[in-house]
Amino acid sequence: MLDIKFIRDNAEVVNKAITDKRVSLDLELLLQADERRRALMAETETLRATKNAVSKELPTLPEDQKKVKILEMKEVGDREMALQEDLRKTELEYQQLMLLVPNIPSPETPVGPDESGNIPWAYWSPELGGVDPKDTDKVAQIPTKFDFEIKDHVELGKSLDLIDLEKGTRTSGFRGYYLKNEAVLLQQGLMWLAMKKLQGKGFTLMIPPIKVKEFALTGAGFFPTGKAETYQIGNAAAFAEDAAKDPEFLAGTSEPSLLAYYADTILDEAQLPIQVCAATPCYRSEIGSYGKDTKGLYRVHEFMKVEQVVICKADINTADEWLEKLRAITEEIMQELKMPYRILNICTGDMGAGKYKMYDIETWMPSRNAFSETHSDSNLTDWQARRMGIKYRTKDGEVKHAFTLNNTAVASPRILIPILENYQQADGSVVVPEVLREYVGKDVITKK
RNA sequence: GGAGAGGUCGCAUAGUCCGGUCUAGUGCGCCAGUUUCGAAAACUGGUGUGUCGCAAGGCACCGAGGGUUCGAAUCCCUCCCUCUCCGCCA
Numbered sequence: 001m002l003d004i005k006f007i008r009d010n011a012e013v014v015n016k017a018i019t020d021k022r023v024s025l026d027l028e029l030l031l032q033a034d035e036r037r038r039a040l041m042a043e044t045e046t047l048r049a050t051k052n053a054v055s056k057e058l059p060t061l062p063e064d065q066k067k068v069k070i071l072e073m074k075e076v077g078d079r080e081m082a083l084q085e086d087l088r089k090t091e092l093e094y095q096q097l098m099l100l101v102p103n104i105p106s107p108e109t110p111v112g113p114d115e116s117g118n119i120p121w122a123y124w125s126p127e128l129g130g131v132d133p134k135d136t137d138k139v140a141q142i143p144t145k146f147d148f149e150i151k152d153h154v155e156l157g158k159s160l161d162l163i164d165l166e167k168g169t170r171t172s173g174f175r176g177y178y179l180k181n182e183a184v185l186l187q188q189g190l191m192w193l194a195m196k197k198l199q200g201k202g203f204t205l206m207i208p209p210i211k212v213k214e215f216a217l218t219g220a221g222f223f224p225t226g227k228a229e230t231y232q233i234g235n236a237a238a239f240a241e242d243a244a245k246d247p248e249f250l251a252g253t254s255e256p257s258l259l260a261y262y263a264d265t266i267l268d269e270a271q272l273p274i275q276v277c278a279a280t281p282c283y284r285s286e287i288g289s290y291g292k293d294t295k296g297l298y299r300v301h302e303f304m305k306v307e308q309v310v311i312c313k314a315d316i317n318t319a320d321e322w323l324e325k326l327r328a329i330t331e332e333i334m335q336e337l338k339m340p341y342r343i344l345n346i347c348t349g350d351m352g353a354g355k356y357k358m359y360d361i362e363t364w365m366p367s368r369n370a371f372s373e374t375h376s377d378s379n380l381t382d383w384q385a386r387r388m389g390i391k392y393r394t395k396d397g398e399v400k401h402a403f404t405l406n407n408t409a410v411a412s413p414r415i416l417i418p419i420l421e422n423y424q425q426a427d428g429s430v431v432v433p434e435v436l437r438e439y440v441g442k443d444v445i446t447k448k
Numbered sequence: 449g450g451a452g453a454g455g456u457c458g459c460a461u462a463g464u465c466c467g468g469u470c471u472a473g474u475g476c477g478c479c480a481g482u483u484u485c486g487a488a489a490a491c492u493g494g495u496g497u498g499u500c501g502c503a504a505g506g507c508a509c510c511g512a513g514g515g516u517u518c519g520a521a522u523c524c525c526u527c528c529c530u531c532u533c534c535g536c537c538a
Binding site: 046072 | 468469471479496497499500501506507508517518519
């Protein structure tokens, strides 16, 4: 959400963001609703002021005058009622439109229609270290090389008894899966590794609810536009009667619950920055992705993710710094795992409506012969904080909306794809990344 | 699941029976001033959020939402939450 005053004064800038981000919203309708809303407010408030004033003097008046005033106020009350009904409708329309207004993208964000407009910002591989995207020769050397015919993670998972997709689908439905044996230890190890890393970086560890109320999803910006992506749940019996009553949702990330911890709160500036993280299951209906990435573990309905969330003061430089710090933390984990990856500066058309600036981290997946998204680092400025009511009091006593950021630390089983595929050997076994060996209990995963 | 108690402007409380000097009293905390070499204490004053407005100022908010009334913290209805006890259960 943006400040309505900012929207009124900068309609052109907002309209450009709407176009660049391919948001479906007619700003003119919002501005009109805003104007009507303010006119109705002024009118009802005048009537109320009259009523309040008369109510105060009424008990002191003699009986005959009292009767006259009461009749007068009855009329004023009727008029107020009529206006109020109008105001309520206008207010609702206004609020619904306000939720659709996107954040203004950063000056460094490329303008583009979709993922084709994203710009590689950095590459890294275990052999070469950091590589400048302009150094095309070196960039070409980044993907892992094999001198044998590679298997994809589905084949590896099957032959090493790590993944069972058939049984997963039978039990859970389309995109269901079972992880088994070392795959379980790999995933648990990754979660543990990430949480310990973040604890060392000053993050507060949390186990938050992932079953959340609507306000958490609206506050974080996932609703109303992302409703189709979200599972709605409820008590089975009650759900059968009336699904809409008191809805609960399974969040697609812990971000809503981590932020909602501070919802409708005025923090003290000294408490900032707040760094919190959580390892939680995540649920996504993937309803808009039918037929996309249907093979294997790339796109699944439920997965585990360690998420980093930062709430910092309302200063763009501070927030920019945090975006880079969060990126660096994720890179540190990736470098410990020794997997080739790249970082993309995400363009306007591919970033969410609420984002100011966003990096994706894409890991090399041999079977896809491509870098594919495994992490996502975002600066939302005050867009989420305004929806969620996260504020802080400055040293001067001023109350401001905070800035929020978030980044993936690790998400599994998707991350198992590059691990299994990049670490596979000619004999069909998979080497366990060094940092995960203590969790898996062995150096190499071989056939049972 | 059953029975009861309760949610008041940072915290703790008064007010609710019987609607109108409650634009919510008091204590604590916090801020400023007086005093002091400095501090403590004492005394004095101040002390929320949101929204509309260029401003003066208005309006809203006593868990949430409705209703009754000229007027609601106070009466009525619905919902949410917390606590205590009992029952059941991982």
